[in-house]
Amino acid sequence: MTPALLFILFLSMADVSMVSFLKWSFDIKLHFFPLIVLYGDIAEPKTSSRNADPCTAIGCKWPKSGRYVNVPYYISSDYSEYERNIILRGLQSFSLSTCIRLVPWKSGDRDYIYIESKDGCWSYLGRQNGGQYVSLAKNGCLYQSTVQHEVLHALGFNHEQVRSDRDTYVRILFENIEPGREFAFEKKQTNNLGTPYDFNSVMEYRNDAFSKNGKPTIVAKCNPYMKFGNAENMSANDILRINKLYECSE
Ligand SMILES: *[C@@H]1O[C@H](CO)[C@@H](O)[C@H](O)[C@H]1NC(C)=O
Numbered sequence: 001m002t003p004a005l006l007f008i009l010f011l012s013m014a015d016v017s018m019v020s021f022l023k024w025s026f027d028i029k030l031h032f033f034p035l036i037v038l039y040g041d042i043a044e045p046k047t048s049s050r051n052a053d054p055c056t057a058i059g060c061k062w063p064k065s066g067r068y069v070n071v072p073y074y075i076s077s078d079y080s081e082y083e084r085n086i087i088l089r090g091l092q093s094f095s096l097s098t099c100i101r102l103v104p105w106k107s108g109d110r111d112y113i114y115i116e117s118k119d120g121c122w123s124y125l126g127r128q129n130g131g132q133y134v135s136l137a138k139n140g141c142l143y144q145s146t147v148q149h150e151v152l153h154a155l156g157f158n159h160e161q162v163r164s165d166r167d168t169y170v171r172i173l174f175e176n177i178e179p180g181r182e183f184a185f186e187k188k189q190t191n192n193l194g195t196p197y198d199f200n201s202v203m204e205y206r207n208d209a210f211s212k213n214g215k216p217t218i219v220a221k222c223n224p225y226m227k228f229g230n231a232e233n234m235s236a237n238d239i240l241r242i243n244k245l246y247e248c249s250e
């Protein structure tokens with residue numbers, strides 16, 4: 001298990017008036033948008049890793065064995081059965097539409113995800129050697145879309161708004177972003193796998209993510225008033241990307 005999280009990015013997906021409160025409390029029950037309170041944070045690994053991250057071309061994909069890509073998981077015993085079942089449903093959702101199979105960790109599996117309720121919802125980007133945490137805090141992260149989002153990071157996928165082609169689809173309003181959070185909006189040289197920018201992706205931030213003043217931080221060029229970032233389930237494009245990156249049909 002990698003001990004050092006060099007930094008952890010928090011993103012409150014709260015509505016604007018609640019942002020500063022929810023960042024620390026994560027109590028989604030009080031929230032107007034119950035679906036996603038905090039969203040996806042990428043824990044940077046020791047080695048440099050950068051929709052599919054460049055690391056997927058140099059070894060951070062999970063290996064395929066036969067038709068399937070097995071990703072071993074271990075779920076912390078701290079979760080109640082109810083909480084564990086939410087996580088399990090999220091993990092199992094990958095097998096409905098992709099060749100990814102989240103399988104229980106067994107002795108001898110070197111690489112795996114260890115799901116634990118830590119500080120917020122976050123994941124490493126791509127497969128790490130020797131096991132990696134996925135944090136799903138009990139209060140704020142136990143939603144199908146959040147489980148999917150964090151597993152998608154572990155599979156090697158970035159946030160939608162950092163895609164290499166994002167400037168065609170969105171404007172980032174850096175003047176509205178909380179100081180110190182700008183890095184979460186920096187464009188990356190992603191491999192978009194021939195799929196379009198998708199506002200309905202579970203990897204899309206909310207339009208007011210990390211706002212310091214209640215104004216939008218991400219604006220859709222096709223419709224400046226569009227609200228987005230509340231997907232409850234993987235979109236067709238999320239599924240297509242997995243199937244392409246992991247060559248599910250081959
Ligand atoms: C999520 O999407 C998948 C694939 O499109 C679908 O099979 C499944 O029923 C959806 N689940 C929920 C809870 O909406």
Ligand SMILES: [Zn+2]
Binds near residue numbers: 039159
């Ligand atoms: Zn994320």
